[in-house]
Structures are given as C-alpha cells and as structure tokens.
Amino acid sequence: xxxxxxxxxxxxxxxxxxxxxxxxxxxxxxxxxxxxxxxxxxxxxxxxxxxxxxxxxxxxxxxxxxxxxxxxxxxxxxxxxxxxxxxxxxxxxxxxxxxxxxxxxxxxxxxxxxxxxxxxxxxxxxxxxxxxxxxxxxxxxxxxxxxxxxxxxxxxxxxxxxxxxxxxxxxxxxxxxxxxxxxxxxxxxxxxxxxxxxxxxxxxxxxxxxxxxxxxxxxxxxxxxxxxxxxxxxxxxxxxxxxxxxxxxxxxxxxxxxxxxxxxxxxxxxxxxxxxxxxxxxxxxxxxxxxxxxxxxxxxxxxxxxxxxxxxxxxxxxxxxxxxxxxxxxxxxxxxxxxxxxxxxxxxxxxxxxxxxxxxxxxxxxxxxx
Numbered sequence: 001x002x003x004x005x006x007x008x009x010x011x012x013x014x015x016x017x018x019x020x021x022x023x024x025x026x027x028x029x030x031x032x033x034x035x036x037x038x039x040x041x042x043x044x045x046x047x048x049x050x051x052x053x054x055x056x057x058x059x060x061x062x063x064x065x066x067x068x069x070x071x072x073x074x075x076x077x078x079x080x081x082x083x084x085x086x087x088x089x090x091x092x093x094x095x096x097x098x099x100x101x102x103x104x105x106x107x108x109x110x111x112x113x114x115x116x117x118x119x120x121x122x123x124x125x126x127x128x129x130x131x132x133x134x135x136x137x138x139x140x141x142x143x144x145x146x147x148x149x150x151x152x153x154x155x156x157x158x159x160x161x162x163x164x165x166x167x168x169x170x171x172x173x174x175x176x177x178x179x180x181x182x183x184x185x186x187x188x189x190x191x192x193x194x195x196x197x198x199x200x201x202x203x204x205x206x207x208x209x210x211x212x213x214x215x216x217x218x219x220x221x222x223x224x225x226x227x228x229x230x231x232x233x234x235x236x237x238x239x240x241x242x243x244x245x246x247x248x249x250x251x252x253x254x255x256x257x258x259x260x261x262x263x264x265x266x267x268x269x270x271x272x273x274x275x276x277x278x279x280x281x282x283x284x285x286x287x288x289x290x291x292x293x294x295x296x297x298x299x300x301x302x303x304x305x306x307x308x309x310x311x312x313x314x315x316x317x318x319x320x321x322x323x324x325x326x327x328x329x330x331x332x333x334x335x336x337x338x339x340x341x342x343x344x345x346x347x348x349x350x351x352x353x354x355x356x357x358x359x360x361x362x363x364x365x366x367x368x369x370x
Contacts, residue, residue, distance in 0.1 A: 013070040017155040021276070022075065026063050030139075031123050031146040033077065033116030035061040036104045043101030049091050049119075051126040061116045069114040074155040074205060078107065079147070080119040081193035082161035085168065087178050087255055090121045095165040102217035103159060103209055106226045118150050144265065148273035151196035155205075158197040162190075162210030179253035184210070188252035188259075192245075192266045196273050199239050200284055204231050235290030238298035241305065242271040278308045287363075288318040293325030300332045304355035313361040321367040333359065 008016065025031050032052060038059050042049070069076040080100065084090040091097055107115045117123075124143030127136040150156055162184040165171070169180035184190045197206050207230035209217070220226050240248065246267050254262045291299075302308060321329075333356060 036115035102214035148269040177256035238295035296325035
C-alpha cells in the first residue's frame with residue numbers, strides 16, 4: 001500500500017519560499033503590509049489613500065495571517081511600484097488606487113485569498129513635515145530599504161502602475177520642479193524599483209497594470225488571466241552592478257528640490273537589495289528573459305565579480321543569445337563548466353571559477369547559437 005506524500009504545511013511553504021527574509025523586515029516594524037481586501041474596500045468607498053501613520057489597525061495584515069496563505073512557489077505579497085503624481089500625495093485623485101483595486105479583486109477571491117500589499121506611502125513610516133526628526137528619517141530610510149528587499153525577493157509579486165491619468169499633469173497642479181512630464185521609466189524612483197524587481201524575479205511575478213484599464217481588469221476571468229494580460233511579451237533587463245546603476249540613475253528625473261538626497265538614498269536601497277539578494281542565490285533562473293549578446297556582458301561582470309558566490313545553477317534557456325554572447329560568457333567562466341562542453345546544452349563541471357566556485361550547471365539551450 002503506497003502512502004501519498006504529505007503536502008507541506010503553510011509555515012513550511014513560507015520558509016521554503018524565503019519567508020525568513022521577509023520576517024526580519026516585518027517584525028522589525030520597518031514595513032507594514034496592508035490587507036489587499038481592505039484596500040479594495042477603500043477604493044469602493046472612493047476614499048483617498050492615507051499614509052501609514054493615519055491608517056487604522058484593521059488596515060494591516062499580520063505575518064501569521066500571511067503564512068497561512070503561502071503558495072507552493074511564491075509568497076502572498078504584492079509590492080507596488082508607482083510614481084508619485086504630486087509631491088504632496090502619491091495619488092491625490094485616486095487614479096492608481098482604482099486601477100490597483102481592480103487587479104486586487106482577482107487576488108482576494110477563492111482559496112488563499114489573504115494578500116499583503118507593500119506600497120511605500122502606506123507601508124513605510126512617512127516623516128512629519130512639521131516635526132521632522134532624526135528618528136523620523138531613520139524609520140523612513142529603514143522602510144525604504146525594506147521595500148528594496150521585498151522588490152528584489154524572488155517570491156514576491158511586483159505590480160507596476162506605469163500609466164498616467166488622462167489630462168495629467170495639467171489637472172494635478174504640480175509645481176514646475178516636479179518630474180510630472182517625464183515617462184514612468186525615466187523617473188528615478190520608478191526606474192530604480194523596476195531594476196530591483198528585475199534582479200532575478202520570474203517574469204510572471206512582474207506585472208504592468210499600466211497596459212490595461214480598471215474596466216478591462218474587472219472583465220478578466222481570474223488571476224491567471226490577469227498575469228497573461230500584464231506580463232506577456234515582456235523583455236527583462238540584465239542586472240546592473242551598483243556602480244553601473246548609479247551611473248544610469250544620475251540621468252533619471254527627480255523632484256529638483258530632493259534630487260541629490262533621493263539619488264543617494266536610492267543607491268543605498270539598491271545596493272543593499274542587490275547584495276542581500278545575490279549573496280545567497282543558488283539558482284539563477286533567467287529562462288525566456290529575452291536576453292541577447294549585450295546582456296551576456298553585463299551578466300559576466302556580475303558573475304566574475306564574485307557577487308553570486310553560492311551560485312550552483314545558471315539557467316539561460318530560450319533567450320536570444322548568439323555565438324558572440326555565449327562565447328563571451330563561456331570564456332570568462334571556463335573553469336566553472338567542463339572543458340570543451342557545448343554551450344547549447346546543460347553542463348556540469350568541476351567548480352574551478354573564482355567568481356562562481358560552486359557553479360555546476362549552465363543551460364544555454366534553445367538560443368541562437370551555432
């Protein structure tokens with residue numbers, strides 16, 4: 001008589017999906033996650049988004065509640081990436097909240113329907129403009145660093161609100177120093193959040209809600225239809241080293257009054273998220289990311305620099321990598337795979353490379369090699 005294997009308990013799934021990293025952030029108080037169902041109700045009532053200190057206790061969801069909803073391969077945490085629409089309030093007319101709530105309704109139905117939402121305005125301590133203190137600033141910075149960790153975490157879902165409302169910015173009375181006229185990807189905070197989410201997260205865990213409308217979202221059949229609608233055909237950028245990130249960030253747009261401060265803070269947030277993520281990564285799954293030869297140059301810098309010391313498997317299946325990119329990668333990590341191994345297939349090696357000493361598997365199959 002055969003005995004069926006027991007399904008992992010919720011706390012075991014939480015731990016297997018890297019929940020311990022999240023525990024540290026949430027239990028420290030740096031980040032508070034908002035209950036997705038509560039946010040939906042706020043949108044239904046046409047309430048204005050409130051900052052963390054103004055939210056009632058019932059707005060938040062506990063770690064214990066989240067553990068009970070943990071899925072087999074990802075955590076029930078949604079991290080929001082949205083540019084502020086006004087320097088005094090991120091969403092003064094409720095445009096982004098309405099769009100987000102239409103998506104959240106697909107997450108809050110059926111089994112495992114408890115989700116936590118990390119949205120910086122609601123989840124991170126906001127400094128008091130009238131009584132600014134060192135404690136305020138320390139709490140704020142700790143929260144933003146926590147946002148960086150959640151964005152970079154491979155088992156959280158990132159929801160990007162990339163579209164602007166009709167008539168923006170003219171109907172929002174924004175000051176001339178505010179970067180309202182610049183596209184989502186050219187604004188410093190939005191671009192940095194995108195980069196953190198793309199460190200190695202699966203493509204189906206990065207969704208662009210700006211590709212659709214609240215009405216279209218509500219008409220979808222469920223969460224899987226939402227994922228297909230908002231992630232299809234997305235090409236992922238290769239990871240940037242912190243120094244390269246800083247160089248690109250310097251050309252992005254910020255509120256002119258806070259540009260220097262925000263740039264330094266974002267570099268700190270990115271660097272911490274980068275280090276924490278790659279220091280423990282063992283399987284780098286970059287299958288079907290749309291990467292080409294130029295991306296292999298960036299990836300090689302990451303590997304040979306010793307930033308991913310525990311890496312055992314590098315999966316690059318189904319990209320657009322040609323002979324030049326594959327040769328560049330193989331030449332620099334030649335000690336990490338078997339001598340003479342074909343780059344088209346899985347390889348297992350002896351782990352002689354200084355940058356990735358534990359690497360035993362490299363998959364370059366189904367690319368444009370040969």
